[in-house]
Amino acid sequence: MVDDLREQIESGALQADEKLPSTRVLMETYGLSDNAVYRAVGLLKAEGFVYSSQGKGVFVRGRRALIAGARRVKGITHPGERIEWRYSRRAEAPAWVAEHIGAGECVERARTVRRGDVIHEASRSWVRLDVVTVVPELDEPAPCNPTWQAVYTARSGNPVQPVSVVADARIATDDDLEALGLDGSTYAVLITRTVYATGDDVIGVGEAVYAPGQPLDLEAS
The missing domain is CATH 3.40.1410.10 (Chorismate lyase-like)
Structure with missing residues (x-):
């Protein structure tokens, strides 16, 4: 799930500020438990790919650049x-x-x-x-x-x-x-x-x- 969403964000298939599918949809799409989906979204947040808006959902983060560190x-x-x-x-x-x-x-x-x-x-x-x-x-x-x-x-x-x-x-x-x-x-x-x-x-x-x-x-x- 994480690899696939990263690729979609980096390729532009998912645009900045676009809302991610709901937890239930992600569970069905990737065949994961709710806990696994929460952990995957948490990792994407830590990596700077997405952000949460309270009461609204999880959205793709707009980023100017990434560098290798x-x-x-x-x-x-x-x-x-x-x-x-x-x-x-x-x-x-x-x-x-x-x-x-x-x-x-x-x-x-x-x-x-x-x-x-x-x-x-x-x-x-x-x-x-x-x-x-x-x-x-x-x-x-x-x-x-x-x-x-x-x-x-x-x-x-x-x-x-x-x-x-x-x-x-x-x-x-x-x-x-x-x-x-x-x-x-x-x-x-x-x-x-x-x-x-x-x-x-x-x-x-x-x-x-x-x-x-x-x-x-x-x-x-």
């Missing part, structure tokens, strides 16, 4: 890059983060990436608290080696994958300006938001903000 799970830097750690702290999940990992306290981590003397990227991640029992380094003021996703995979035996990476743009916020070392002018910045899951269980999300004028190597899909 597996390389960030395998290694935290690329050649010529240098990580500068900013902080790790307990914090309430922002609204968009709570949509994926649930409301309440989580671990928020922030860092920047330099290429030479220029800050190329500022990123933050929000990770569910139960992940800390497997990766206690999340609470430490230093990067996980090589990444928290890789450490969790190695220790738990449950692979962590980037199930959705969505690219968008916005006017830089005050936090963006500070992290990227920019002055108070108005800048448009590219952002990417990544959802990380083990199986169909979303355990963390991340947001990267890229400095204006910096070359990017994003693989469209």
Whole structure:
């Protein structure tokens, strides 16, 4: 079911904001139980393909672009890059983060990436608290080696994958300006938001903000 609906969305057979069939219709179409359909729709939500509108149903999400993000799970830097750690702290999940990992306290981590003397990227991640029992380094003021996703995979035996990476743009916020070392002018910045899951269980999300004028190597899909 998930593979088929993904293909329909990516091919344009299902358009942005088009309503998905009801649970009963999906059960009959794919020969699944109601629980299996709920889990499949939950995975499509986590991957960014669909969204719910309370009392109305589930709809296809309009997305500007998807990029491949597996390389960030395998290694935290690329050649010529240098990580500068900013902080790790307990914090309430922002609204968009709570949509994926649930409301309440989580671990928020922030860092920047330099290429030479220029800050190329500022990123933050929000990770569910139960992940800390497997990766206690999340609470430490230093990067996980090589990444928290890789450490969790190695220790738990449950692979962590980037199930959705969505690219968008916005006017830089005050936090963006500070992290990227920019002055108070108005800048448009590219952002990417990544959802990380083990199986169909979303355990963390991340947001990267890229400095204006910096070359990017994003693989469209």
